[in-house]
Amino acid sequence: MCHTGGCCILRRNRAGRRMTLSTQTTAPYPSLARACTVVLILFATAVLAYTDRQVLSLLVDPIRHDLHISDTQMSLLLGTAFAAIYGVAGVPLGFLADRTSRRNLIVAGVLIWSVGTLMCAVAPSFAMLFVGRVVVGLGEAVLSPAAISLISDTFEPKRRGLAVGTFFTGIAVGIGGSILIGGGVLDLVRDGLFAATPVAHWAQWRLVLLAVGLPSMLWALLLLVIKEPVRRHDQVFEENLPPAAGQNSLFPILRRMAPVFLVVAVASMVDNAVGAWAPSLLIRQFGMDPAKVGVELGLLLMLGYGGGMLAGGALADRFAIWRGRNGKIELCCLAVVATLPAAVMINSHSASGVMFAVPIYFALSAVVTASGLSAILDATPNRMRGRAMAISFFLNVAIGAGFGPTAVALAGDHVFGPGAGLGPAISFTVVVSYLLAALVLAAAIRTRRS
Structure with a gap:
């Protein structure tokens, strides 16, 4: 039976579970060329956002x-200052993304x-x-929920997963x-990018x-080429779920998927911790040049x-076919465990060891995030x-960006001592966090199986 005023299509997935695709909007989707242009522009916007955030x-x-x-004050700038408003504003902006022009929200955010x-750049004090x-x-709190909602209405369901990925x-x-x-950019500044300008005497970091910051403002103009798509109310839900889970209430989904939301947030925490302090580890402990580290x-x-x-998204689809409804969560748990050796290797005695371990860690952690977010999207009506992504990214920033960098600073100051360097503190933060995440997911998988 259809509850949306449109039509319903009954299907079975490869695990034999009955699935219902309900659709209310019959307007044609944008052409594939236009849809791909949209997702590529949003892809580049995400890169730009993280440049402004992480530089x-x-x-x-x-x-x-x-x-x-x-260092503790610096960790607040790297994490808490950003996370405070992101956490407060993210969820209301997610509601706006479900109700108003997502293109205009993204432009304003940029x-x-x-x-x-x-x-x-001009700040005179902490x-x-x-x-x-x-x-x-x-500004950045609006990007992910608005972009994912916009992409979902730009691509038809059979292409939507790849687009969101x-x-x-x-x-x-x-x-x-x-x-x-x-x-x-640091190399360009050192080479005299602003040499003939009134700001040439400024400190290089400024x-x-x-x-x-300046090119980001110009990028907002390019976003205006995106046309706001027609809102579509299609959704996919399993027949044996409570009606509220597939219709009007988000709370049953949040309750059922709470362990996955939490583990994705923990992944964000340790990613922020490693991303914030790995450059300083290479610069301080091994004397590497900051510009060289950056490149x-x-x-x-x-x-x-x-x-x-990308690999995590592809593997998540495979695990869903192979293992059924728990497949993506099981992959998430396996990836959590696989990160632990790489995390230990970050505390290396050589710069080359750190340069090897950090990208390996991030590759495995990306599988955690990709499989976890994919599981959340599968469980959420379009x-x-x-809103679901706003809540997830709120947790990612509130727990991740808000606490991740500070956790390393606190571990360095109070567990290992300043003389130990950053390596032990980074490894300790990742290992403890992901061990707890593995326990949470293992318990959730056992509960779902029973």
Whole structure:
């Protein structure tokens, strides 16, 4: 029976479970060429967002020196300042993404986070730099829920998974790309990018933020070529689920998928911890040049995390066919366990060992994120995905960006001591966090099987 006023199609998946596809909107989808253009623009926007967000990790030591701040204060700039507003604003913006123009929301978000990055460039103190990071978080809070909702209405169901996966890969590439782009910009600044300008006397870290923030404002104009798609109310749900889970209420889905939401948030926490402090580990402990770290580590992270996200999406589909409804969650759990050896290897005694371990860790962690988010999307009706992703990304930032970098600083100060360096603190944070995540997922899988 159809409850949406449209039509229903009954199907069976390959595991033999009855599935219902309900659709209310019959307007044609955009052409494939236009749809691909949209997802590629959003892919690039995700890379740009992560550049504005993460470039600060390359500039830790000069900012500390100029503004006379501690590692703990720096960790607040890398994490909590951004996460505070992202966590508060993300869920309301997710509701807006389900109700208003998603294209316009994304344009506004890009402009706001660009202004925040420029505020950071001119900040005279820790307090003002903190405020600038808060503004960056406000702008970026809208991107993922609005983009995923927009993509879901741009691609027909048989192509939607790959499209959403491509956007998530943009986020993955953005983590490594932010360091790569930041390192390249730092090289350009050193070579005299602003030599003939009134700001030539500024500190290099300020010029890097200026060079990153200004192009972001221009990118907002390109986003205007995206046309807001017709909203579609198709959904897929299993016949034996409670009606509310497939119709009007998000709460049964949140309750049933809570362990997966939590583990994806833990993955975000350890990703933020490693991403924020790995450059400083290479710079401080092994004396590597910041620009070289940015280019080399950034390229490796792009390949590792981006490749891991694509592979994770493909493996998630395979596991769903092979193992049924628990397949994607089982893959998520296996990937969590697989990250542990790579996490231990980050505490290497050589720069080459760290450069090897960090991208391996990110590749495996990307599988955790890809399989977990894919499981969440499978369990969520299309018209609720903006809200579901907003809640997931709220948790990712509240737990991940908010606590990840600070967890490493606290472990370094209170568990190992300042003389131990960053390596033991990073490895400790990842291993403890993912061990707890593995226990949560294992318990959830046992419960679902029973």
